[in-house]
Amino acid sequence: MRKDALAGVATAAVVIPQSMAYATIAGLPVEVGLYTALVPLLVYALLGTSRALSVSTTSTLAALTGAAVATVPPDQAMAATTTLALLAGGLLLAAGVLRLGFLADFISHPVLAGFKAGTGLLIAAGQLGKVLGVEQTGDSFFAKTRSALSHLGDISWPTAALAAATVAGLFALKRTKIPGALVAVGAGIVVGAAGLLDVALTGTVPGGLPTPAAPDLGLIGPLLPAAAGIALMSFVESIAAGRAIAHSDEPEPNADRELIALGAANFAGGVFRSLPAGGGLSQTAVNDTAETKRAGALTALVTLATLLFLTSVFADLPQATLGALVLVSAVGLIQLEPFRQIGEIHRRGVALGLLTMLGVLTLGVLQGVLVGVLASMLSLVHALNHPQVTRLETGEIKVVGPLYFANVQRVKRRVLELDPEPVLDMSAVHGIDVTAALVLEELAPRMQGLNPQPRELLRRVQSRANAAANSRSTSK
Structure with a gap:
């Protein structure tokens, strides 16, 4: 129990600030991130098969959610998020009942590498407005970047300085066991509360337990394709993180049972206003010291305490700090090593990864994944047709x-x-x-x-x- 308690608290120090930051990727209030670090995490702790997998949300799922939510009017954003989580949960549950765990294999390594790199660039571009303190518009990577650069004359130097200091601190703390995200949030709150810099703040964060919400039935049809992509990516990321962290003396996560657990986590999360959820590698790595799944439940309890007693503290959290947190997380997705490894085996794999990345940057996150999967299937058909x-x-x-x-x-x-x-x-x-x-x-x-x-x-x-x-x- 001691190891589980330490792991649960340490993981909460990573999950809570990350979830708040990831909510901003989707264009949602930060408390939605806290709800996601409570309900899905608790449900997975009860039903999941991985000892260490920490299920809240990830930057890629938040980006997929943001892309889908952007297609509806702003006043329907929360209803769209709830509908997405419920749809994704329902699809995952159905896939688990039908034993469709093999679907994770449809995302090849080159497609996954290209998807992550493209998503990282897209997310990073979307944070330029926050870290520079300038107005930003656009949907694609190029539109977002062009918009931010066109407003460089309006840059807020206090905002940029705080964001730069936060990014530098986060990279420096990566070499230590200190939870950099928690330190960054704490330092940002001190700066905001003391009024040391003229920067935009988060403002009032509602406390208390999340209240139930119903889906918008009129959005089911329009959001169903996006929900299917979110469900697939939730499963792929979760199963990959669970397999990567499994010890040699313990079984890997059971794919079909994971579908059930993730489906229930998303469905319950959707009922209580959460983002679509999945297992992230960064928080799972922190949770690896846990002996049992009780650590996940303890992380959820820390989040519950935060919602009940600490939300007023976050009112003074600068937007630049959240932007810097997201920026560092996005940069972590942009990795050249997977491309190098794939290139050493087969150059066509590199081309496939780059095509997926370009699809994400130009067409959007979900569309980019579909481009990569389609290209993979065409490549497979070509190989089969030329024995x-x-x-x-x-x-x-x-x-x-x-x-x-x-x-x-x-x-x-x-x-x-x-x-x-x-x-x-x-x-x-x-x-x-x-x-x-x-x-x-x-x-x-x-x-x-x-x-x-x-x-x-x-x-x-x-x-x-x-x-x-x-x-x-x-x-x-």
Whole structure:
């Protein structure tokens, strides 16, 4: 219990200020971030399968939420957030019941790397107005950046100085075990309360427990695609963080049960005005010292105490401090190392990651992910349609990969180009379909090393041909 208590309090020191900052990414009041660090976290602690996973919200989920909320009028922002969380929760629950945990595999490593880098740049661009104290408009990365730069003549130097000092402090504290986010918030509140700088403050933060809210039924249709993207990303980020932090002597999180736990966390969070929730790697890493899931419940209890007794303190928190917190978090998403590792294995993967990143920067977060997934699928189809056909030193021709209706004609032409009377090594062909079996029928006697499925299918084709020949002979 002692280890769980220490882990829970330490994680709260990270989660509470981060959640407040992430709420601003979505364009929502900071108390919504506190609600997200309470309800979803508590529900996951009861139902989740990962010992250390800390489920509140993440910068990427906040960005996805912000992109969706921006499509509705400002007075519907909170209703849209509630609807998104409930929809995402419902989709995750349904996926868990249907045992669709394998869907996480549809986000490839290159797409995830490009998505994170693009989202990091997009979030960072969106904070330029706050950290410089200037007006900012626009939706895309380029529009946000152009807007901020066009107002550089109006820069608020006290705001910029505070933001720069906060960023420098956060990077310096990263090398220590001190919770940099908590220190930054504390220092910012001192500066704001003392009136040392002429900067914009957060203002009144409502305290107390979150009250239940109903979804806006009229927004279900328009927000459903965004909710599906949020649900998928919540699951992908959570399962990745849970697997990364799992110790060698403990099982990895169960994907299908995680869908249920995350779905319940999002659904309950939506009822109580939370952002869509998922597991973040930064707070999960802090929570790794926990022995059991009780640590997550203790983090939620610290958040509850904050809501009940400490919200008045945040009124003097400068907006520049929150902007700096988000900026540092966004920069952490922009990593070149994954691209370098992918490039060492396959250059096409780097192109796929860069395409996803460009999609996020130009089209938006959800659209960028869809571009990456679509490009991944097209790349897979291209690879399947071009199986390797090579001549071995022994003179045999080897085919590598599955053969089906879309590639078998190309493979047959290539084989006959190499040798009009080939001897085929089929040991690397583990599956064929009916079309492939019919097309390759005349080459079947020249095949060696057939695997069970192709051998059985070709046998049936040959039996059919023999039966047809016998029938013709009998009729004559």
